[in-house]
Amino acid sequence: MTSRRFTRKAVLAAAVSAGAIGAAATVALAIPAGASTMTAASPHYTFQTINNDRDLTFNQLLGINSAGKIAGYFGSGMAGHPNKGYTVTSPYHQGDFRNENFPHSMQTQVTGLNNVGQTVGFWVPKGPSGANFGFYRGSNGEYHNVKTPPGAANASPEVDQLLGINDHGVAVGFYTNSANNNRGYTYNIHTHKYGRVRAPGSSLGLHGTSLTAAAINNHGTIAGFYVNSHGVTVAFVKRTNGQFVTIAFKGASMTQAFGINDSGEVVGAYQLGTGSSATSWGFTWKNGHFTKVNDPHGLGSTFINGVNDRGDLVGFYTDSAGNTDGFLAKP
Numbered sequence: 001m002t003s004r005r006f007t008r009k010a011v012l013a014a015a016v017s018a019g020a021i022g023a024a025a026t027v028a029l030a031i032p033a034g035a036s037t038m039t040a041a042s043p044h045y046t047f048q049t050i051n052n053d054r055d056l057t058f059n060q061l062l063g064i065n066s067a068g069k070i071a072g073y074f075g076s077g078m079a080g081h082p083n084k085g086y087t088v089t090s091p092y093h094q095g096d097f098r099n100e101n102f103p104h105s106m107q108t109q110v111t112g113l114n115n116v117g118q119t120v121g122f123w124v125p126k127g128p129s130g131a132n133f134g135f136y137r138g139s140n141g142e143y144h145n146v147k148t149p150p151g152a153a154n155a156s157p158e159v160d161q162l163l164g165i166n167d168h169g170v171a172v173g174f175y176t177n178s179a180n181n182n183r184g185y186t187y188n189i190h191t192h193k194y195g196r197v198r199a200p201g202s203s204l205g206l207h208g209t210s211l212t213a214a215a216i217n218n219h220g221t222i223a224g225f226y227v228n229s230h231g232v233t234v235a236f237v238k239r240t241n242g243q244f245v246t247i248a249f250k251g252a253s254m255t256q257a258f259g260i261n262d263s264g265e266v267v268g269a270y271q272l273g274t275g276s277s278a279t280s281w282g283f284t285w286k287n288g289h290f291t292k293v294n295d296p297h298g299l300g301s302t303f304i305n306g307v308n309d310r311g312d313l314v315g316f317y318t319d320s321a322g323n324t325d326g327f328l329a330k331p
Contacts, residue, residue: 044331045293045313045329045330045331046329046330047295047296047297047327047328047329048092048327048328048329048330049295049297049325049326049327050070050088050092050326050327050328051074051325051326052072052074052086052088052094052097053094054074054084055074055075055081055084056323057076057081057323057324058074058075058076058081058323058324059072059073059074059316059324059325059326060072060073060109060303060305060315060316060324060326061305061306061314061315061316061326061327061328062109062110062111062112062258062305062306062314063110063111063112063113063164063259063305063306063314064113064306064307064308064312064313064314064328065113065114065115065308066115066308066309066310067089067115068089068090068308068312069087069088069089069113070087070088070089070092070306070314070326070328071085071086071087071100071110071111071112071113071119071121071306072085072086072087072088072110072314072326073085073086073108073109073110074086075107076324077107082106082107083107083108083109083124084099084101084107084108085099085100085101085102085108085109085110085121086098086099086100086110087100087110087113087119092328100119100121100137101123102121102123102135102143102145103143104125104126105123105124105125105126106124106125106126106127107123107124107132108121108122108123108124109121109122109123111161111162111163111164112162112163112164112165112171112215112306113165114165114166114167114169115167116139116167117138117139118136118137118138118139118165118169118189119136119137119165120134120135120136120137120162120163120164120165120171120173121134121135121161121162122134122135122160122161122162122173123135129157130157131157131158131159132158132159132160132161133145133146133147133158133160134146134147134160134161134162134171134173134187135162136162136165136171136189138189144189146160146162146171146173146187147160148160148175149175149183149185149194149196150194152175152177152183153177153178153179153206154175154176154177154178155175155176155177155178155180156178158175158176159175159176160173160174160175160176161173161174161175162187163212163213163214163215163258164213164214164215164216164259165189165216166216166217166218166220167218168218169188169189169190170186170187170188170189170216170220171186171187171188171189171216172184172185172186172187172197172213172214172215172216172222172224173185173187173212173213174211174212174213174224177206178206179206179207180210181206181207181208181209181210182210182211182212183196183198183210183211184196184197184198184211184212184213184222184224184226185197185213186213186216186222197211197213197222197224197238198211199211199226199236199244200244209226209227209228210226210227211224211225211226211227211236212224212225212226214256214257214258214259215257215258215259215260215306216260217260217261217262217264218262219239219240219262220239220240221237221238221239221240221260221264222237222238222260223235223236223237223238223257223258223259223260223266223268224236224238224256224257225255225256225257225268228246232248232253232254233254233255233256234246234247234248234254234255235247235248235255235256235257235266235268235285236257237257237260237264237266247266247285249270249283249290251272252270252271252272253271253272253273253274253278254270254271255268255269255270255271256268256269256270257285258303258304258305258306259304259305259306259307260307261307261308261309261311262309263286263309264286264287265284265285265286265307265311266284266285266286266307267282267283267284267285267304267305267306267307267313267315268282268283268285268303268304269281269282269283269302269303269304269315270283279300279301280300280301280302280303281294281300281302282294282295282302282303282304282313282315283304284304284307284313293313293329294317295315295317295327295329297317297319297320297325297327298317298318298319299317299318299319299320301317301318302315302316302317303315303316303317304329310330310331311330311331312328312329312330312331313328313329313330314326314327314328314329315327315329
């Protein structure tokens, strides 16, 4: 299984793994590339590298709640380095890590968590199929598999991931259909009801806009990314009033949103260039303003995956030795 780091998530959290990047509105407020402004200087953050020493070559931190509890995983997914999920609490020493892996799975990533003890993610079964499936873990510690929405035309092997959850138990994620397009959806863990997340005007058919829903706050506002009509991946925010805001960093070959807090602060990463010359940079975005935020140890490869209501950020970067390291940034 590839890392969730887009394609973030090889770009997004290792969006996301195999098939990932890698999350219906009637009113659209589009912000074209370059319409959002960039702050002249990044705000001051204190950065802390946080790695599980069971695999110091690869860690990704994907979500953080208001208490500072962090969700993530170690292991690149390559031979000898399987993805293994965890949560970790302050002060983030090795003894503060707790394993979290779907029962009998070969690989697991914990991608999101809320303030009431629930987590979400996806898991890979043992065997050669290459499929992955979403899950949530309840406050009582029980794991629950989440299948794709009823009637979905799934890719083969199946790709289905939950990426975020709010305090009301509404999770967001995506599945990949048989035309290799992502379909964003919501899933209520209490009522077990699904909802579709799509860009305005997008077809409901197999070949409609590919979209990933990556995060949801307690107001029901969803953040993620989709492929626009020019074939470029751009970020979005979808509000409960139907307003759909497109977010694209000027000059970027890709912009992806991975997290959002209750004040509407969005976090993610944008990519400059393509192929072997591409670089990736973390950002926060609020009210039309981008702020570049990068771990000082990252070599053009910082991804911000989660933000809590205090403005604390989590993500990962690539260091000078080529390792992927998790980080926490506090304003």
